[in-house]
Amino acid sequence: MGALAIKNVTKSFGDTDILKGINIDIEAGEFLILVGPSGCGKSTLMNIIAGLEQPTSGEVHIADRLVNNVAPKDRDIAMVFQSYALYPTMNVRQNIAFGMETRGVPKAEQNEIIARVAKMLQMDHLLDRKPSALSGGQRQRVAMGRALARDPKLFLFDEPLSNLDAKLRVEMRVEIKQLHQRLKTTIVYVTHDQIEAMTLGDKIAVMKDGIIQQFGSPQDIYERPSNMFVASFIGSPSMNFIPCHLVQQGEQIGVTLQGNGVPLFVALNNRPELKDRIGQKVVLGVRPEQWDVAESEHALQCQVKITEPTGPDTMVYSEVNGVEMIARIHPRAATGPGTSLPLILDVKKAVVFDPETELRIA
Structure with a gap:
């Protein structure tokens, strides 16, 4: 009923x-x-x-x-x-x-x-x-x-x-x-x-x-x-919105992220909705907890600007593609302001928006 x-x-x-x-x-x-x-x-x-x-x-x-x-x-x-x-x-x-x-x-x-x-x-x-x-x-x-x-x-x-x-x-x-x-x-x-x-x-x-x-x-x-x-x-802190361009590298479609080190190509695989948007502007949506700290060739080097310890987590503020970005990480992995932190994105959970309509496209 x-x-x-x-x-x-x-x-x-x-x-x-x-x-x-x-x-x-x-x-x-x-x-x-x-x-x-x-x-x-x-x-x-x-x-x-x-x-x-x-x-x-x-x-x-x-x-x-x-x-x-x-x-x-x-x-x-x-x-x-x-x-x-x-x-x-x-x-x-x-x-x-x-x-x-x-x-x-x-x-x-x-x-x-x-x-x-x-x-x-x-x-x-x-x-x-x-x-x-x-x-x-x-x-x-x-x-x-x-x-x-x-x-x-x-x-x-x-x-x-x-x-x-x-x-x-x-x-x-x-x-x-x-x-x-x-x-x-x-x-x-x-x-x-x-x-x-x-x-x-x-x-x-x-x-x-x-x-x-x-x-x-x-x-x-x-x-x-x-x-x-x-x-x-919905979400606290709220989702990070990172402006990007969709690019193609070989068979892969993805975006390039720039922290304070070498630019990193992030492949957005298995998203057929993006095929017709290569070369266009998009917004990559990333939740703060979708970042992890690890030294890897797939890590994005980001300069720490501010840290906010909350007890179980630490919020790390940095900059990616020219906009503020927040990562929620384990307190032991956090470093102080001015240091460089290697962040790995759980790309499967990231979402993609159209910057004009603000609707999710993938």
């Missing part, structure tokens, strides 16, 4: 087009991430799914039911906001029970659901506290508990972790992932944080300017980005 289907949805405010033909389809139990920079339209899309906004055109189906003209309360959804939206005069138990009270759920059933949800979220000991006596993470748990008590067909999370500090965000991310794995619930989750997108989602929709730039699994989007925007937005 399809849990959510968004078909050709558009949204305009006056002459401003916010959403420009959105199409998304997910199955029951999937975790969908809507990710993109501020102003890309992801929150507007979430509000349309929730029924808080009406689409200008297009259809929204929840569990195979057209809901365009269905009120939010009748869509069988539950929302978790970044602001928690808890009632300050009620304790945790009452906050979780409030929605059930208004729906007329029997008291015994309410108590059973509250006990189950509290145990699931490890907050049994918090049930008698008011929101003012809770930490940010605990308040977010209560907001999640209130949503879980609904047992809806669809959960909507609108940037639920953005008000938390970095350490707590990581902890809550793990909790949300574990919760999804246990309950197999269907979740739509809005975030601008690409780390959240990569770690939580089964499917990711990367948005920009009201358009879905790419829709797919986290791994597919990371390894095979559809364009330079997706490649730069």
